[in-house]
Each structure stands twice: as C-alpha cells, then as structure tokens.
Amino acid sequence: MSRLYLLKRRFQRKLPESLQRKFQEAIYFALYRLSPARHQNFFNSGFSPADETLSNLSPFDQEPLQATLYDQVLWSLTRDAEKREWNDILDIGCGLGGGMQVAARRFPDARITGVDVNGSAVSVCRKRLQVFPNLTVKQASARELPFADASFDMIFSVGTASYVGMPAFVAEAARVLRPGGTLSFSLGYTDKAFANQIRVANALARENGLRVQQIVDITKNVFAAIAEDVPRRLALIDRVPGPFRGYALDWADMPGTMRYQEYVEGRRLDYAVVCERI
Secondary structure, eight states: OOHHHHHHHHHGGGSOHHHHHHHHHHHHHHHHHHSGGGGSSOOSOOOSSOOHHHHTSTTGGGSHHHHHHHHHHHTGGGTTOSOOOOSEEEEETOTTSHHHHHHHHHOTTSEEEEEESOHHHHHHHHHHHTTOTTEEEEEOBTTBOSSOTTOEEEEEEESHHHHHOHHHHHHHHHHTEEEEEEEEEEEEEESOOHHHHHHHHHHHHHHTTEEEEEEEEOHHHHHHHHHHTHHHHHHHHTTSOHHHHHHHHHHTTOTTSHHHHHHHTTOEEEEEEEEEEO
C-alpha cells in the first residue's frame, strides 16, 4: 500500500464525521479523474446472483452484478409498492449513469433525472446518456437537491446514504418525493446491528412523513458479488496511479482491505429500505 493511503487509514478515523465525509468525497473525485472507473457504467458494489437477463443485455453484460443491485432497488424490492405509475424518477448519486440506464429499461416512458456531487462523473454521464432524450443529469449534493418540493414519483439510490448520512439523505429525499411516491435505497454500515438499523430507519421515516414498507438485509448478496468480482476489479485497479491505488482497493472492498475483513468477520452490514410518502 502507498504511504498516502496508510496515513489516511491512521488519521481519518480520528476526524469528526463531517470531515471524514469531506475527505471521502475528495478521494471520490480524484478516483474518477485518475482511474479507469470513468470508463465503466457503475461505481457500486453489486448483488449476486446476477440477473440472467442483465448478464446478456448490453451495456449491463459488462457489469451484471452492479446492474443487478440497481435492479433490486428499482424493481425487485418495490413490487409491492401501492403506486407504481412513476412518471418522474430521481437517481441520487447517479455516478456514471448505469443506474439511470437500468431505470430507463424498466420504465421506458418515465422522465429520469440523476444527480451526483462529482462534476467529473456528471460530465461523463451526460455524454454517455445524451442518446436518451428522457434522461437528465445535474451536478448537486444529496444534502441539498436542486428541486422543488414533491417533484418526483420515485427516488432510488445505491450507496449514497452511507456517505452523506442517513438523516440528511432521508430528509432531503422525502422533501422532493410526491405523496404516494416511493423511496428505495441501499446502504452499508459497520459495527451496527441490523435491529438497530431497523429502528433508525423507521424513526427517520416517521420524522419525514414516510411509511416503511420493507427493510431487507442484503449483506450476503453484496459480499458474494464483491468476492465474485475480484479478478475484474483488480485488473482495473492495476491501472490506477500508484499513490491512489490503496484508495481504489479500499473503495472496491478488495481482499486485504479493512472493509473486506469487516465482511469476513460479520461486522459489515448492507441493507435496502423501501418507503412510501404519506
């Protein structure tokens, strides 16, 4: 590992939570600029087993595990939603736009908007998705979405709540969600029991005018996807500039990193939440 990365591991956890998030955002920006991540469609972990349809459908066939996680959040986990006529859909933390393409496949007549705080990712995403007239991408923070109240029928997100913090994420998503609309997202935490996370999610939902429909532990599926995807990701990480290679390994949860070991020890939790706006 690089000296830069070892210094990060030593000092980052001593910082206040708000500064830790800013630090992670800075690395997130750098990795998009300096790594081959910008040539991918997704920047998330994944869900195993991969959906067979996605595994044979371009561009998802290149990253079927990542596409399947988005499809779980968008489709599989929302099948019991009371309202599923979604005309306006928002992806919070859209990255390179892979999730928006999954949404366009599932809801071809919907207007789909993506937001991401990373200007480099947004630039790539806009160029990649310009062939889709119903897809729009904006640079914005999940903590301060540039939309009026009650703008969307459906909001989905993979991983973003982990980085911006659950309270800020849920409050802002609920603000721009229409009554009867659906909020579906996934996130991960370390050293926090699932029962505790269920209580937190339910409390935040009540505070923000939401009703929880389901909370699902997807840790086994996410970790299985990480393990299955190790060879492909290591090949990509070998192309990352040396000083940032340790960060890339950490972001990708590769064997030998703290995050991977947390999964092995059962200390890392991934789950998905589906809510309805009351």
